[in-house]
Amino acid sequence: MNHLLENLNPEQLAAVTLPPQHALILAGAGSGKTRVLTTRIAWLISTRQVTPQGILAVTFTNKAAKEMLARLSALLPINTRGMWIGTFHGLCNRLLRAHYRDAGLPQLFQILDIADQQAAIKRLLKALNVDDEKFPPRDLQHFINAQKEQGLRSAAVEAWDDHTRRRVELYAAYEQQCQREGVVDFAELLLRCYELLERNEPLRRHYQERFRHILVDEFQDTNILQYRWLKLLAGHAERGRAAGPSQGAAALSMEAASAAEPPSPPPLGRGMGGGCMECACMFAVGDDDQSIYGFRGAEIGNMRDFEREFQVDNIIRLEQNYRSHGNILDAANAIIKNNEKRLGKNLWTDAGSGEPIRVFEAMSDGEEARWIVEEVRALSRDGHARREIALLYRSNAQSRILEHSLFSAGIPYRVYGGLRFFERQEIKHALAYLRLIANSDDDTAFARVVNFPARGIGARSIEALQDAARAAGSSLFAAIPQVPGKAGASLAAFAALIESMRPALDLPLPELVDHVVELSGLRLHYLNEKEGQERLANLDELLNAATSFVAEEGREVMEPEEAESTGEPTGELSADLAAFLTHAALEAGEHQAGEGDDALQLMTVHSAKGLEFNVVFMSGLEEGLFPHENSVQEAKGLEEERRLMYVAVTRARQRLYLSFAQTRMLHGQTRYSLPSRFIDEIPGELLKWLTPKAKKGGYAYEVADAFTPSPRSRVSSGGGLRVGQNVAHARFGQGVIVNAEGSGSDARVQVNFGPAGMKWLALSVAKLEAL
DNA sequence: TAAGCAGAGCTTTTT
DNA sequence: GCTCTGCTTA
Numbered sequence: 024m025n026h027l028l029e030n031l032n033p034e035q036l037a038a039v040t041l042p043p044q045h046a047l048i049l050a051g052a053g054s055g056k057t058r059v060l061t062t063r064i065a066w067l068i069s070t071r072q073v074t075p076q077g078i079l080a081v082t083f084t085n086k087a088a089k090e091m092l093a094r095l096s097a098l099l100p101i102n103t104r105g106m107w108i109g110t111f112h113g114l115c116n117r118l119l120r121a122h123y124r125d126a127g128l129p130q131l132f133q134i135l136d137i138a139d140q141q142a143a144i145k146r147l148l149k150a151l152n153v154d155d156e157k158f159p160p161r162d163l164q165h166f167i168n169a170q171k172e173q174g175l176r177s178a179a180v181e182a183w184d185d186h187t188r189r190r191v192e193l194y195a196a197y198e199q200q201c202q203r204e205g206v207v208d209f210a211e212l213l214l215r216c217y218e219l220l221e222r223n224e225p226l227r228r229h230y231q232e233r234f235r236h237i238l239v240d241e242f243q244d245t246n247i248l249q250y251r252w253l254k255l256l257a258g259h260a261e262r263g264r265a266a267g268p269s270q271g272a273a274a275l276s277m278e279a280a281s282a283a284e285p286p287s288p289p290p291l292g293r294g295m296g297g298g299c300m301e302c303a304c305m306f307a308v309g310d311d312d313q314s315i316y317g318f319r320g321a322e323i324g325n326m327r328d329f330e331r332e333f334q335v336d337n338i339i340r341l342e343q344n345y346r347s348h349g350n351i352l353d354a355a356n357a358i359i360k361n362n363e364k365r366l367g368k369n370l371w372t373d374a375g376s377g378e379p380i381r382v383f384e385a386m387s388d389g390e391e392a393r394w395i396v397e398e399v400r401a402l403s404r405d406g407h408a409r410r411e412i413a414l415l416y417r418s419n420a421q422s423r424i425l426e427h428s429l430f431s432a433g434i435p436y437r438v439y440g441g442l443r444f445f446e447r448q449e450i451k452h453a454l455a456y457l458r459l460i461a462n463s464d465d466d467t468a469f470a471r472v473v474n475f476p477a478r479g480i481g482a483r484s485i486e487a488l489q490d491a492a493r494a495a496g497s498s499l500f501a502a503i504p505q506v507p508g509k510a511g512a513s514l515a516a517f518a519a520l521i522e523s524m525r526p527a528l529d530l531p532l533p534e535l536v537d538h539v540v541e542l543s544g545l546r547l548h549y550l551n552e553k554e555g556q557e558r559l560a561n562l563d564e565l566l567n568a569a570t571s572f573v574a575e576e577g578r579e580v581m582e583p584e585e586a587e588s589t590g591e592p593t594g595e596l597s598a599d600l601a602a603f604l605t606h607a608a609l610e611a612g613e614h615q616a617g618e619g620d621d622a623l624q625l626m627t628v629h630s631a632k633g634l635e636f637n638v639v640f641m642s643g644l645e646e647g648l649f650p651h652e653n654s655v656q657e658a659k660g661l662e663e664e665r666r667l668m669y670v671a672v673t674r675a676r677q678r679l680y681l682s683f684a685q686t687r688m689l690h691g692q693t694r695y696s697l698p699s700r701f702i703d704e705i706p707g708e709l710l711k712w713l714t715p716k717a718k719k720g721g722y723a724y725e726v727a728d729a730f731t732p733s734p735r736s737r738v739s740s741g742g743g744l745r746v747g748q749n750v751a752h753a754r755f756g757q758g759v760i761v762n763a764e765g766s767g768s769d770a771r772v773q774v775n776f777g778p779a780g781m782k783w784l785a786l787s788v789a790k791l792e793a794l
Numbered sequence: 795t796a797a798g799c800a801g802a803g804c805t806t807t808t809t
Numbered sequence: 810g811c812t813c814t815g816c817t818t819a
Contacts, residue, residue, distance in 0.1 A: 084808060112809045136809080209809045244808095319807060418805050423811080440807085477795065609809060629806050651805055667806080690804060691810040 027065055027098060038339045039063045041306075043072065045333040047242075047326065048308040051370045052355070052673035053346030053635065060238055060308055061091055065098040067236055075101055077235040079256065079303070080108040083244055085610045087633075088113065091240070107234070111249055112209060112609055115216035119207075120601075122226060126219045129205040131461045131601045133468070134608035138446065140164060140208045143467050147193070147200050150489060158193065167194050171210035172320040174217065174248045204466050204498060210248075217252045231258045234303050242309030242329070246320040250328070258302030259333065305333055311366050312359050315629060315667045317659070326366065344370045344673075346635050348377025351679050354705045355672040361704055362662045370673070379711035381680045382702065388421075388643075388687040392428035395640055398680065399434060399623060402638060409435060411637040413624040415671050417649040421642065422625050424688075429623065439626035444612030449549060449558040450565055454607055456539045459521050460528060461600055464498035473499075473517055476548035480517065484510035532599045533570045540565070568612075572603050628671045639675035641668075644683040645696035646777045647761075655780045668701045695759045697777040749794040755779035757794070 028036060035055055038048050039062045050056035064080060067073045082088045088109045096103050107114060116134070119126050135143060144160045144167075147153075170180050177195035182188040201207060207215060220227045237257050239245070245253070307329055314323040329335065344352055352370045359365070385391035399412060414425055414436075422438055429436045444450065452475055458468035474480040487510055492502035500521075503514045520542065527538040540546050540562050549555035549562065624636065643649055649668070654660035672679060681702060687694050702710075748760045758776035772791070773783050784791065 110809065116809095134809090137807095212809080316807070318805080420804075420811085479795095481795090611809085627806065648805090653805065663806095688810065 027062055027069065031059075031062070032343055034339055034341050034343070035059050035062075038341070039066050041339075043304050045305045045329075045335050046307065047330055047335045047338045048306070048341065049338055049366055049368055050308050050310055050341045051344060051368050052310065052313060052670070053344040054341035054370070055345060056308055056310075056341065057087075057090060057094065057240075059341065060240060060306075061094040061098060063306060064091075064095060064236075064238065068099060068101065073235045075103070075106050077233060078106060078108070078238070079114070079234040079236070080106075080238040080240070081114060081253070082108075082110055082240040085110055085113070087240055110609070111252070112212050115212040115252075116605060116609065118216050118230075119212065119219070120605075122219060122223075125223055125226065126215055127202075128207070128215070129462065129464075131205075131597065133206045133458050133462060133465050134212065134605060135201075135206050135208045135467060136446070136608050136611065137164075137209075138451070139206075139467050142470065143200065143204075143206070144197060146466065146470060147197055150493060151193070151196060153193065158190065163190060163193055163197075166190050167197060168208070168210050169320065170194060171208075171214045172246045172248050174214065174251055176214075200466075203496075204464050205462055206465060206467060213248050213252060217248060217255065220252075220255050227255065230256060231303065236306065237303045238306040238308070240308055242307040243311050243314040243323055243326055244309075244316050244321045245325050247322050247325075250322065250325045253305065254332070256303065257305050259305075305329070310368070312362070312368060312666055313632065313670050315632065315663060315670060317663050323364075338366065340368055342368055342370055344372045345374075346676055347372065347673060348374055348677060350376045350379055350709050351672060351675050354380055354679070354709050355669050357706055357709075358665060358672065358701055358704045359669045362665055363658075364662065378678055380705065380709050381678070382710050382712050382714075382716075383680065383682040384698070384712075384714040385682060385684040386686065388424050388684045389428075391642060391682050391684045392424045394682070395425065395642065395680075396428045396432045396434065398640075399429075400432070403434075407638060409621045409623045412640070413626065413631060413634070413636040413638070413674060414640045414642060415626060415628050415631055415674070416641075416643050417628060417651060417667075418643075419627060420689075421648075425625060425642070434623060435620060436623040436625055437620065439624070439630045444561070444564070444568075445607040446611055447558075447561055449545065449561055450607075452545055453536070453540055453543070453562060453565055454604065456521075456524065456543045456545075457536070457600060458604060459500070460524050460539070461597065461604065463500040463521065466492075466499045469499045472543070473514075476544045478513060478517065478544075480510070480513050484514060488514060528597050528600065532573050532603055533566055535600065536566055536569045569603060572606060573599060628667050631674050632670050635674055635676055637676045638678045638680070639671070640680045640682065641671045642682050643687070644681050644699035644702055645687065646699055647694070647696050647775050647781055648687070648689075649699055649701070652775075652781045665701065668699075694775075695761050696775055697759060700777065750774060751792045751794055752776065752784070753790065755782060758782075 028039065031039060032055075035058070038046065038059050041063075048056075048059065050059065060080070064078055067078070068075055080088075080091060082091065092103045092106075092108055095101075095106075095108070107117075109117070119128060119132070123130050123132065141160055141164055144164055145155070148155050148158065148160060148163070170177070177191050177198055180187075180191045180194065182191045201211065220230065234256060237253060239253060307326075309326060311323055311326050314321060317323060330338065347355075347370075349372055352372055353376075356369055383391070383394055385394055395414065399409075402412060403409065416422060416425070419440060426436065426438065445454070452472055455468035455471040458465050459472070463469075470485070473485065484506070487506050488499055488502055491505035492499050495502055495505060500518065503511070503518045505511075506514055524539055524542050527535045527542075530538060546559065546562065549558045552558070628641075646652075646655075650661055650664035654664045683696070683698050683702070685695065687696065749757065750760060751757050752774070755774070755776040756779055758774040758779070760772050761775050761781070772786060773781065774791070775781050
């Protein structure tokens with residue numbers, strides 16, 4: 024087993040072979056984090072400290088989970104099948120499937136993705152006659168998800184104003200609707216699982232006793248509910264909950280307080296550090312400097328809370344970087360040093376300092392794109408593979424102009440993000456038929472395909488059906504006999520169609536899929552459609568997906584132990600269907616084909632996290648864009664932007680380019696921006712300016728040269744002020760006018776003050792000095 | 795029932 | 810400025 028430990032550096036070795044105790048591993052970018060995690064598991068198993076069944080390893084993405092399983096199989100001659108290694112959602116799903124009765128769910132409960140969830144909410148609002156101007160479905164969706172991610176049921180949400188009260192009512196109605204339809208959304212998987220374990224003591228004990236070691240990847244990305252779930256499984260929650268409310272757990276501690284629990288006993292294992300004799304050992308790996316998902320509920324404070332609540336007394340820091348050259352790491356360290364709330368870490372390498380960081384200032388976004396194309400061409404000539412070059416940007420909208428230039432130049436590229444396989448409309452249609460066969464109460468699936476392909480069931484028929492269903496308190500499908508007349512006849516024909524597909528449940532999954540695509544009329548519909556070729560090909564691909572899904576070796580299989588407790592046996596084949604539908608919801612599939620091609624990689628900084636490239640272009644480094652203007656008002660927001668910049672810089676192995684443009688088309692208007700403060704935060708000696716270094720607070724070039732004033736952009740009363748003008752303000756310092764509106768005493772200008780942010784100023788009030 | 799047009803929104807995203 | 814959504818129109 025010694026080979027496991029070969030070539031580990033001292034810190035990695037310490038982490039891997041840590042005695043049984045809670046641990047926090049601060050793993051810097053490129054420091055071998057995944058290797059430590061997998062080797063730790065292999066070490067625990069091969070030294071017989073734990074059996075494979077005693078391991079619970081949690082990740083955020085399917086990709087990370089798969090990688091962990093693959094590496095583990097390479098390290099150990101064991102069957103990883105059946106091991107509890109997966110995403111939070113995947114593992115919760117597994118638990119809920121095994122104990123669906125105790126969780127109050129139907130056996131074949133379906134999972135709503137965000138699009139399904141939104142459709143469900145829209146349907147709900149319509150049924151309740153809610154003004155969707157006042158309560159936009161998207162807002163409500165965010166509201167509901169945010170509550171669930173904090174562990175709050177509608178009954179537990181405190182509402183201080185009428186609008187929130189109403190939203191809470193709608194949240195409650197949504198909960199009921201989902202329950203009636205037998206569907207769960209993503210957040211529900213976690214919340215429902217948490218509640219199941221919390222309320223069912225025998226079950227909780229069972230899993231607490233089973234999982235002796237809990238390992239968590241990307242711990243800095245956990246939200247409040249996920250951390251609470253981990254504590255529960257680790258056997259820490261009952262003690263930990265009242266152990267002193269932390270800032271992050273504020274929402275939860277309210278609930279704990281209202282439950283009037285007696286003061287909790289001191290944590291076990293006191294006096295022996297973070298010992299875990301009576302509970303599972305938590306091994307949390309994360310990097311607070313790479314926490315970039317605060318906006319979706321990730322609670323960076325969980326790291327500090329974990330350290331305190333689990334009494335972690337030595338944090339292991341993995342600071343040796345095996346990815347980047349020294350200059351790149353120095354730049355990253357210098358940037359992140361400006362953040363105040365850090366656990367602290369400094370990356371280093373013995374690979375040498377390498378090349379300087381190249382900086383380019385463009386007059387416009389178009390020029391920036393053209394320059395990148397030229398530079399990429401030169402890199403290609405020098406033998407760099409295109410797939411080893413990444414173009415990063417802060418927001419998706421920036422990709423368009425880059426794509427335009429690349430397309431004109433004939434350079435192959437691949438854009439990350441966008442529609443994924445199981446999110447395509449034709450695939451979702453086919454899946455909706457399958458879902459209806461599995462569970463006819465699934466109104467979301469019903470509404471999706473009742474009139475697709477068109478079969479004369481219009482809005483009026485649906486409305487009549489909805490009324491009937493509401494009156495009967497039943498699903499849409501079940502209410503069909505209630506609808507009279509012609510509409511009722513068409514609906515009955517649809518019901519008969521679904522029923523006619525049901526016998527196909529006895530067929531093997533691929534044949535079932537084929538059958539449904541045929542009988543539903545989907546194939547015929549796309550055959551007749553002008554642009555239907557690609558959709559037909561995707562439907563064929565769905566068949567392939569089903570075939571390989573059934574054949575898949577490492578597919579999660581429910582262990583007999585758990586399957587037995589679920590009561591009546593599932594029919595083998597409908598189990599395949601249920602698993603496939605779950606797979607479709609939880610793993611929406613690759614973004615796009617063409618992974619094998621030698622193409623330039625275009626993506627947002629967020630999507631680049633976890634990846635690495637020989638050459639990285641970080642474009643659009645402008646105040647207002649990166650850091651984004653919506654983030655600079657609060658220190659918290661700015662620090663997250665800075666971490667994002669840190670992530671961007673640390674993606675590069677050998678060469679890093681930073682670029683920015685004086686003018687950029689944004690929301691249909693030309694924007695004038697200052698260079699990002701993040702460039703200033705890098706020590707000058709690490710930089711090599713490819714254009715004359717930008718003056719502080721100004722441009723190397725005259726703005727006027729790049730700008731032709733249009734009548735609209737002239738500020739009428741503005742004493743010579745116009746868009747693009749550099750100005751000074753007593754409090755905000757230097758800035759540039761990016762927009763103007765109104766006239767006379769109403770005239771206002773929008774000024775980008777760089778570090779002081781973007782401001783709208785009334786000219787009659789603000790004293791602006793033209794520079 | 796499909797196409798065509800007006801209107802809104804527009805930072806980042808996995809499950 | 811572009812793209813997606815939803816409503817109106819032939």
